[in-house]
Amino acid sequence: MTFGQATLEAMQFAMDEDPNVVVVGEDISWGGNFGQFRGLIDRYGPTRVVDMPISESLIVAMSVGASVSGLRVVASMSFVEFTLGAMDEIVNQAAKFRYMFGGQVSVPIVLRASDGIRGSSGAQHSSSLEGMFCNIPGIKVVAPSNGSDAKGLLRAAIADPDPVVYLEHKKITGQRGEVVDGDHIVPLGSARVAREGTDISIVTYSNMVNHALEAAIVLAEEGVSVEVVDLRSLVPVDIETVVVSAMKTGVVLAAHESWTVGGFGAELLAQIREAVHDQSQLRTYRLGARSAPIPFSPALEPAIVPGATDIVTEVRRILAP
Amino acid sequence: MMMTTRPIDGDTAGDLLRQMQTIRAFETRIESLFKDGELPGFVHSCAGQEAIAVGVCSRLTRSDYITSTHRGHGHAIAKGIALDAIFAELYGKEAGTCHGRGGSMHVADFSIGMLGANGIVGGGFGIAVGAAFTVRYQQRQDVAVCFFGDGAANKGTFHESLNFAGVHDLPVVFVCENNRYAQFTDASYTTAVTDISVRAASYGIKGESIDGNDLLAVIDSAERAIDRARAGGGPTLINMATYRHSGHFVGDAEEYRKRGDVQANREQNDPIARFIERVVADGLLTNADVATVQTTVDAQIDAAHAFAVAAPFPDPADAMSYVFTEGVKR
Numbered sequence: 001m002t003f004g005q006a007t008l009e010a011m012q013f014a015m016d017e018d019p020n021v022v023v024v025g026e027d028i029s030w031g032g033n034f035g036q037f038r039g040l041i042d043r044y045g046p047t048r049v050v051d052m053p054i055s056e057s058l059i060v061a062m063s064v065g066a067s068v069s070g071l072r073v074v075a076s077m078s079f080v081e082f083t084l085g086a087m088d089e090i091v092n093q094a095a096k097f098r099y100m101f102g103g104q105v106s107v108p109i110v111l112r113a114s115d116g117i118r119g120s121s122g123a124q125h126s127s128s129l130e131g132m133f134c135n136i137p138g139i140k141v142v143a144p145s146n147g148s149d150a151k152g153l154l155r156a157a158i159a160d161p162d163p164v165v166y167l168e169h170k171k172i173t174g175q176r177g178e179v180v181d182g183d184h185i186v187p188l189g190s191a192r193v194a195r196e197g198t199d200i201s202i203v204t205y206s207n208m209v210n211h212a213l214e215a216a217i218v219l220a221e222e223g224v225s226v227e228v229v230d231l232r233s234l235v236p237v238d239i240e241t242v243v244v245s246a247m248k249t250g251v252v253l254a255a256h257e258s259w260t261v262g263g264f265g266a267e268l269l270a271q272i273r274e275a276v277h278d279q280s281q282l283r284t285y286r287l288g289a290r291s292a293p294i295p296f297s298p299a300l301e302p303a304i305v306p307g308a309t310d311i312v313t314e315v316r317r318i319l320a321p
Numbered sequence: 322m323m324m325t326t327r328p329i330d331g332d333t334a335g336d337l338l339r340q341m342q343t344i345r346a347f348e349t350r351i352e353s354l355f356k357d358g359e360l361p362g363f364v365h366s367c368a369g370q371e372a373i374a375v376g377v378c379s380r381l382t383r384s385d386y387i388t389s390t391h392r393g394h395g396h397a398i399a400k401g402i403a404l405d406a407i408f409a410e411l412y413g414k415e416a417g418t419c420h421g422r423g424g425s426m427h428v429a430d431f432s433i434g435m436l437g438a439n440g441i442v443g444g445g446f447g448i449a450v451g452a453a454f455t456v457r458y459q460q461r462q463d464v465a466v467c468f469f470g471d472g473a474a475n476k477g478t479f480h481e482s483l484n485f486a487g488v489h490d491l492p493v494v495f496v497c498e499n500n501r502y503a504q505f506t507d508a509s510y511t512t513a514v515t516d517i518s519v520r521a522a523s524y525g526i527k528g529e530s531i532d533g534n535d536l537l538a539v540i541d542s543a544e545r546a547i548d549r550a551r552a553g554g555g556p557t558l559i560n561m562a563t564y565r566h567s568g569h570f571v572g573d574a575e576e577y578r579k580r581g582d583v584q585a586n587r588e589q590n591d592p593i594a595r596f597i598e599r600v601v602a603d604g605l606l607t608n609a610d611v612a613t614v615q616t617t618v619d620a621q622i623d624a625a626h627a628f629a630v631a632a633p634f635p636d637p638a639d640a641m642s643y644v645f646t647e648g649v650k651r
C-alpha cells in the first residue's frame with residue numbers, strides 16, 4: 001500500500017473511533033491532490049468530510065473554533081505553501097489559544113500539508129517549511145518518512161490534544177511499501193534508528209531519511225558504517241535517541257531538504273551540543289538547501305536541494321583522513 | 322432610523338441599565354488606573370458602545386458562543402464573566418480569567434461560551450464560524466455571535482468567513498460595532514461603502530443596519546437575527562452604528578478626531594444616557610432607581626478592584642504552564 005493509503009487507514013480508525021472527528025479542506029471529496037482522502041466522502045458523508053472554499057485563513061480559524069467547541073478537526077492545507085495564507089491563524093490563534101487563555105482549552109487540530117521536492121514543481125510548490133513551524137511555541141510538528149510511520153503518526157496526531165502540523169512529503173505520498181496491519185500508533189516524540197552504524201550519525205526526517213538510507217548503502221561499499229536516525233516528529237523531538245547515536249559515532253550530520261540557514265538542522269545540532277557534556281569528541285555538520293527559491297528546471301533543482309549523492313559526497317568529505 | 326417600541330418592564334430596564342453601567346464603570350476605572358500607571362500593558366476602552374454588548378448578549382443563553390475583539394471587556398461582562406476574574410486578569414494576576422497569561426486583549430471564559438477577546442483585528446470571524454459549525458454538526462440549538470469593528474470588515478477573513486457561513490447557513494450572527502474609526506483612521510479614508518450590512522447580499526444572507534446606541538433597537542435586531550439562526554434560517558450581518566468615547570487605546574492623543582465631534586457624541590448620543598432618559602420618561606424607572614443602580618455598580622467595581630489588587634501574581638516557576646496540554650509529551 002502507498003504512504004497516502006496508509007494515512008487513509010489512520011483517518012478511518014480515528015473517524016470510526018470518535019464521531020467528533022471531522023475532515024475539512026479544499027477538494028477533499030475528490031480525494032485531495034495526492035489521493036490521500038479518496039473514499040472518505042463515501043464512508044462518512046459530506047457532514048464529516050467538508051469541501052472548503054479556497055480560503056486558507058478560514059480553514060484554520062474555523063478548525064480552531066470548531067475544536068474549542070467540541071470537535072477534533074483534520075484540515076487539509078494542500079501544499080505547505082498554502083499554509084502561509086493562514087499563518088496568522090496558525091501562529092496567532094491555534095498556537096496561542098491554550099497559553100494566552102490560561103489553559104482553559106486545548107486545540108485538537110491537525111493541519112496536513114504536502115511539502116518537499118517532487119521534481120520540477122516550481123518555487124511555490126516545492127518548499128519545506130518545518131523550521132518555521134518549529135520556531136512557534138504551541139504547535140507540534142510531524143514529518144514521517146514511510147507508510148507505517150505515516151499511519152502511526154497521523155493516528156497519534158489526531159488523538160493529540162494540541163495543534164499538530166503534519167507534513168507529508170509529496171515525493172513519497174504515492175510510493176508503495178510495507179505498512180503495519182490494523183490500528184497502529186507511533187507516539188509523537190519517538191525517533192527511530194532506521195539503520196545502525198558506527199562511523200557517523202545522519203539525523204534526519206521525512207524523505208531525506210530515504211536519501212540517507214540510499215547513501216548509506218553506497219558508503220557501506222566503501223567501508224563506511226552509517227547510522228540513520230529518523231526523527232519522525234520534530235516537536236516534540238526525541239533528543240535522547242539522537243544523543244545516544246551521537247555519542248556512539250562521535251560525528252553527526254543533520255540533513256534536510258529545507259534551507260540550511262535558520263533551518264531545523266541548526267537547532268538540532270545546538271540541542272545535541274547542549275546535551276553532551278564533553279564536546280571535545282563530538283563533530284557536528286549540517287546539510288540542507290542553499291538559500292534560493294527552489295528552481296523549476298531539472299538541471300537546477302538538484303543544485304539547490306541536496307539528495308542521496310550529496311549526502312555521500314558530504315560524508316566522504318567529513319570522514320576524509 | 323426608527324425608534325423602537327419594544328415593551329419592557331421595570332425589572333428588565335433596571336437589569337439592562339445595571340449591565341451597561343457595570344461596563345461603563347469598569348472601563349472608567351480601568352482608564353483611570355491605566356493613566357495612573359497602575360495597570361501593565363495597554364488597554365482599549367469600549368465606553369460609549371455598551372448598548373451593543375448588553376443588547377446582543379441579553380438575547381443569548383450561557384451555552385451560546387461569542388467571539389470578541391481587542392475592545393472586548395464589555396462583551397465579556399455582558400456574557401457573564403466574573404468581575405473579580407476579569408479585573409485580576411488586567412492586573413496579570415493568577416486569579417485572572419487566564420491566570421494572567423492573557424491580559425486585557427485576551428480575556429476569555431470558555432465556561433460561558435466567551436471564546437476570547439482577540440488582539441488580531443478580524444481574528445474572531447473564522448472562530449465564530451467554527452463554533453457555529455460544531456453547533457450544526459452536533460445538532461445543538463446554540464448560536465455564535467461574532468462582534469467585530471468596522472476596521473475588521475476590511476480584512477480578508479471577513480469575506481472568507483461570511484461566504485462559508487452563507488454556503489452552509491450556519492447559526493452565526495455577525496455584529497459590526499461601527500464606531501467609524503479603524504484604529505486612528507476615519508472610515509471615509511478606508512471603506513468604500515460604510516454601511517457594512519449591504520455586503521450581506523454578496524453572501525446570500527440577511528443584513529440590516531440599526532442605531533447601535535439605542536439599546537432597545539439593538540435588542541430587537543439581535544433577537545430577529547438570533548431567533549433566525551436558532552431556527553436554521555442562517556446567518557445575519559448587522560451594522561450597528563456607535564461611537565467610541567475614548568481613543569483607539571487609553572492614552573491615544575486622538576489628533577484624528579474633532580474635539581467637538583467627540584463632545585457632541587458624549588453629550589447627545591450616549592447609549593446609557595439615552596436609555597435612562599427613555600425609561601424614566603416611560604415611568605419604568607425613577608431617578609432614585611437610576612441612582613441606586615449606579616451606587617450598586619460602583620460598589621461592585623470597588624470590590625473587584627480590591628480583589629485584583631490583593632490577588633497574588635502567578636509564580637514565575639509556572640511560566641511554561643499551558644503551552645501544551647499537560648500530561649502529554651512535548
